Amino acid sequence: MxxxxxxxxxxxxxxxxxxxxxxxxxxxxxxxxxxxxxxxxxxxxxxxxxxxxxxxxxxxxxxxxxxxxxxxxxxxxxxxxxxxxxxxxxxxxxxxxxxxxxxxxxxxxxxxxxxxxxxxxxxxxxxxxxxxxxxxxxxxxxxxxxxxxxxxxxxxxxxxxxxxxxxxxxxxxxxxxxxYQPRRASVAMRMSWASKRYTTKPEDKAYCLLGLFDVNMPLLYGEQKRAFMRFQEEILKHSDDESIFAWTANYTQWGMLAPSPEAFQGSEDIVNFKLAPEQRMPFQMTNKGLRFPSASDTYAKDNVDPSTGEPMGYDDHVVELGCFFGRIKGMTGQHSDALEMWEDGPITIRLKRIGPTWQRVECDNLGQGQNSARRVRRNGSYFGRGVQRIYFIEQPLL
Known part of the structure; x- marks a missing residue:
């Protein structure tokens, strides 16, 4: 130095x-x-x-x-x-x-x-x-x-x-x-702090956030918007905070990773919640897209094919994320009221099967699941319920 x-x-x-x-x-x-x-x-x-x-x-x-x-x-x-x-x-x-x-x-x-x-x-x-x-x-x-x-x-x-x-x-x-230390905020909350800021070089929208997320990665000036995608992949390597997927953007379908920090505008009240260790299965980027294990409930969307009258739920799922909308500005998952807010309903996103893989659809909206009250384990974490699946979600290139 x-x-x-x-x-x-x-x-x-x-x-x-x-x-x-x-x-x-x-x-x-x-x-x-x-x-x-x-x-x-x-x-x-x-x-x-x-x-x-x-x-x-x-x-x-x-x-x-x-x-x-x-x-x-x-x-x-x-x-x-x-x-x-x-x-x-x-x-x-x-x-x-x-x-x-x-x-x-x-x-x-x-x-x-x-x-x-x-x-x-x-x-x-x-x-x-x-x-x-x-x-x-x-x-x-x-x-x-x-x-x-x-x-x-x-x-x-x-x-x-x-x-x-x-x-x-x-x-x-x-x-x-x-x-509170800034790193105690959820990923989505921290991303929202950067969502309205600008940099001269597009790569710096990712590089200027490395320390706030305790991430180290090589700098490749010239990769432009790809830097933010790579930055999110680095976060997933050491964090199980699913609020990283709680973003909105004007896409009819997309992958699980946000296209830019701007997608986190409006995410300043999203709080990560403590789930059981076995519910925090690892994420992994593969040649088929992001391997995404649903950490909470998954249920079929109650849709019907208008031409046949047959259910379409097999290809259309709503997935609960391990995070919720906080009602207290700046709260973290350790707040005494976190359990009550979590039980009001976790944040949900909608996935649709596209051939052998899935994609997120209706990306301009975050939903809210049903009441998720559940038994408490001895270690303070919570039992899951419902059907849980592993998805491979295709990530479009920028």
Missing amino acids: RLINTTSHKLEEFFDRPVPPYAILSHRWQVCEATLQNYRSSQGEDGPGIGKVINFCKFAKTQSPSHRYVWIDTCCINKQNSMELMEAINSMYTWYENAQTCFVYLRDLPPKEEVHKKERRDAFCNSEWFHRGWTLQELLAPSRVIFCDRDWKVYDSRVQLAKQIEGITGIAKPFLDGT
């Missing part, structure tokens, strides 16, 4: 020795930013974007505690080295977690001397920083986040602004004020 000494303004490397305490800068990139190469060549004195680095060093030294070292993404990573860039992106969430403080520099937030209090509050709410993909981890990962205005004056902290930030981002207050 490279850090900048706030006194000498020099870059120091900590590749084979312990990393000292440091502060970190979160900011929106401008046209001219200091890269590793031009920062080294400028000797930390002059050049494109150097002013922002120097100003941050001076600011960080005046804060309490005073920071001897700082990290800035633009000039502390050698982006000309693809291996180093990949390692940095896979490590970045941890770097933000380990920072003493993350200072958010909002260049579109005017100082209080220039505008009225309401105008300043509106400028904060409308800041472009809240709409970018990469800034999501910068908001959530650090234990301490401080927002600064254009003149490097402290505006307020994430904890103090938690209710306001909830209204801006849709991220529930408990995940902002330290009540």
Whole structure:
């Protein structure tokens, strides 16, 4: 890890020795930013974007505690080295977690001397920083986040602004004020936090979420939207959270994996539920599509062929997922009311047989199953009921 000494303004490397305490800068990139190469060549004195680095060093030294070292993404990573860039992106969430403080520099937030209090509050709410993909981890990962205005004056902290930030981002207050760790949220809930954010490169819609989902994977710039599909496959390798399938999009038929983060808009209240271990059979991507074992109930859709009058249920199934619609914003599966909400009915999706495989149909809708009250096991998990099957669900290519 490279850090900048706030006194000498020099870059120091900590590749084979312990990393000292440091502060970190979160900011929106401008046209001219200091890269590793031009920062080294400028000797930390002059050049494109150097002013922002120097100003941050001076600011960080005046804060309490005073920071001897700082990290800035633009000039502390050698982006000309693809291996180093990949390692940095896979490590970045941890770097933000380990920072003493993350200072958010909002260049579109005017100082209080220039505008009225309401105008300043509106400028904060409308800041472009809240709409970018990469800034999501910068908001959530650090234990301490401080927002600064254009003149490097402290505006307020994430904890103090938690209710306001909830209204801006849709991220529930408990995940902002330290009540819950962000990774405790369901997959669908975390995806919803990114669903309205944008990135310059399509691949970064997936890459900017790696740390939030505790996923590591190679970066393949050029794969475009395929990156998000690969990202979901990586999540399935270590998570049995079925809310990853609780998305909606305007498709008459599709696979089980969402086509983009935008499909999770409206999933901010979906909660994953604890099912019995044997009900959490592994998912697996095969040459016939995703192997999807139904973890809960499966039942035939009560459809009739209008031409013959014969039942069509064999090829048309409704499958319950191991998640439900929460009635309390920001709740997790450990909430005391989770059982009651689960028993109101789990989320359902509809599958239709297409030849030897299946596909999800009516993808613009999530259903809700029947009351799912069931006996409790000694270990606190729940018995299943109904018929359970294994489906091979074809995943269309993007």
